[in-house]
Amino acid sequence: MKITFWGVRGSIPAPGPETARYGGNTLCIELRTAAGELVIIDAGTGLAQLGNMLLPTAFGKGEGEAAIMLSHAHMDHIQGFPFFAPIYIPGNRFKIFGRERAPGRLEAIFEGQMNPHFSPVHSLKNLGASFEFEALRESISSEAYGLTVRCLTVPHGSTNALAFRFEEAGRTLCVATDAGYPEGSLPDEVIRFFRGADVLVHDCTYTPEDQAERRNRGFSSIAEAAGVASRAGVGELVMIHYDQDYSDDQVDVLRERCRAFLDEEGGQEIGLTASAEGMILEV
Numbered sequence: 001m002k003i004t005f006w007g008v009r010g011s012i013p014a015p016g017p018e019t020a021r022y023g024g025n026t027l028c029i030e031l032r033t034a035a036g037e038l039v040i041i042d043a044g045t046g047l048a049q050l051g052n053m054l055l056p057t058a059f060g061k062g063e064g065e066a067a068i069m070l071s072h073a074h075m076d077h078i079q080g081f082p083f084f085a086p087i088y089i090p091g092n093r094f095k096i097f098g099r100e101r102a103p104g105r106l107e108a109i110f111e112g113q114m115n116p117h118f119s120p121v122h123s124l125k126n127l128g129a130s131f132e133f134e135a136l137r138e139s140i141s142s143e144a145y146g147l148t149v150r151c152l153t154v155p156h157g158s159t160n161a162l163a164f165r166f167e168e169a170g171r172t173l174c175v176a177t178d179a180g181y182p183e184g185s186l187p188d189e190v191i192r193f194f195r196g197a198d199v200l201v202h203d204c205t206y207t208p209e210d211q212a213e214r215r216n217r218g219f220s221s222i223a224e225a226a227g228v229a230s231r232a233g234v235g236e237l238v239m240i241h242y243d244q245d246y247s248d249d250q251v252d253v254l255r256e257r258c259r260a261f262l263d264e265e266g267g268q269e270i271g272l273t274a275s276a277e278g279m280i281l282e283v
Contacts, residue, residue: 001031001032001033001034001147001166001168001171001173001282001283002031002032002280002281002282002283003029003030003031003032003173003199003201003280003281003283004029004030004032004050004278004279004280004281005023005028005029005030005046005240005275005276005277005278005279005280006025006028006029006030006046006047006049006050006277006278007023007025007026007027007028007029007042007044007045007046007047007049007080007277008022008023008025008027008046008240008241008242008275008276008277009022009023009024009025009026009027009044009076009241009242009244010026010027010076010178010203010205010219010241010242010243010244011026011076011243011244012026012076012244013025013026013045013076013244014244014245018247018248018249019247019248020248021248021276022242022248022251022274022275022276022277023046023276023277023278024244025044025045025046025048025049025080025277026044026045026046026076026077026079026080027041027042027044027046027071027076027077027177027240027241028040028041028042028043028044028045028046028047028049028050028080029041029042029175029201030050031147031166031173033145033146033147033168034146034168034169035145035146037066037145037146038064038065038066038067038145039066039067039068039069039144039145039147039166040066040067040068040069041068041069041071041164041175041177042069042070042071042077042177043068043070043077043078043079043080043081043084044076044077044078044079044080045076045079045080045083046080046277047080047081047083047084048080048083048084048085049277050084051083051084051085051086051087052085054085054086055085055086059086059089059092060086060089061089061091062089062090062091062092062128063091063092064086064089064091064092064093065092065093065094066086066093066094066095067094067095067096067097067144067145068094068095068096068097069097069098069144069149069162069164070096070097070098070099070106070162071099071161071162071163071164071175071176071177071178072098072099072156072159072160072161072162072178073098073106073109074159074178077177077178078109078110078113079113081110081113082113082114082119082121086129087127087128087129088127088128088129089128089129090128090129091128091129092128092129092130093129093130093131093132094129094130094131094132095131095132095133095134095144096110096131096132096133096134097133097134097135097136097144098133098134098135098136098162099135099136099151099153099160099161099162105135106133106134106135107124107131107133110124110131110133111123111124114126136149136151136162137151138151138152138153146168147166147167147168148166148167148168149164149165149166149167150164150165150167150193151163151164151165152165152189152190152193154176154178154179154180154181154190155179155180155181155182155218156178156179156180156218156219157180157216157217157218157219158216158218159218161176161177161178161179163175163176163179163190163193163194164176165193165194165197171198171283172196172197172198172199172283173197173198173199173201173283174193174194174197174199174200174201174202174234175200175201175202176190176194176200176201176202176203177201177203177240177241178203178218178219178241179202179203179218179219179220180203180215180217180218180219180220181220181224183215186224186227186228186231190228191228191231191232192232194228194229194232194234195232195233196232196233196234197232197234197235198234198235198236198283199234199235199236199238199281199283200228200229200232200234200236200237200238201238201240201275202220202225202228202229202237202238202239202240203219203220203225203240203241204220204221204222204225204239204240204241204242204254204258205219205220205221205241205242205243206219206220206221206222206243207221207222207254207257208221208222208223210243211224219241219243222239222254222257222258222261223261225237225239225258226258226261226262226264226265226267227261227265229262229265229267229270230262230265230266230267230270231265234270235270235271236270236271236272236273237258237262237267237270237271237272237273238272238273238274238275238281239251239254239255239258239272239273239274239275240275242254251274252274254274255272255274258272259272
């Protein structure tokens with residue numbers, strides 16, 4: 001598996017000179033299977049740049065097919081969808097997976113973005129591409145484009161989000177872009193779900209100090225991410241979903257402190273990467 005990061009910020013886009021190194025777009029990750037199949041994780045504003053990159057490929061000819069795995073439908077995880085160029089090209093096909101209990105409800109969320117109050121397109125039916133919606137069921141393995149996919153519901157403030165576990169050819173990638181665990185507790189089911197992953201991409205929104213003042217927002221601190229990674233015995237922790245108000249220099253410090261938390265938790269052998277737009281990782 002190969003992953004490319006197209007958006008790594010949380011809550012709202014944060015463009016500007018102070019965020020140029022890590023990037024200011026909201027969540028979007030491109031996953032390529034060994035066979036080259038495309039799976040997109042979340043559809044934040046980074047999706048627009050991914051779409052532009054896809055235009056010289058089969059997607060520009062109306063011959064593209066991809067899955068979109070949606071952790072949840074907060075605005076920063078879907079707001080890039082109306083600006084994703086391949087959806088306007090007839091012939092392209094997308095299957096959208098999400099946590100909503102009924103596929104129709106998931107489709108309604110995407111239709112809501114096309115409401116004439118928000119979009120001149122008005123409806124998914126006016127787009128060129130075709131769409132299929134599927135609700136994921138927790139703890140049941142699914143097959144998608146050659147990958148084995150499992151999901152787990154994790155707490156996220158007043159709602160929940162999905163964490164994903166992707167397996168291919170003996171390699172494992174776990175992704176939890178938004179996770180707000182109970183204070184003082186890292187749930188056992190979460191540790192089991194991430195256990196032994198080669199790479200864990202995990203919510204690292206806050207410093208512990210900032211999180212203490214904003215816990216009801218449902219995001220993790222670097223200390224919690226380090227704790228989860230250490231207890232699950234992952235090979236590498238990849239930080240993501242930085243607070244929109246953190247400058248690149250602050251993210252640098254966030255990484256240094258996260259390294260220290262990993263070492264304190266007994267995770268000296270765990271690699272650490274701070275994700276940035278355009279970064280490519282092999283799993």
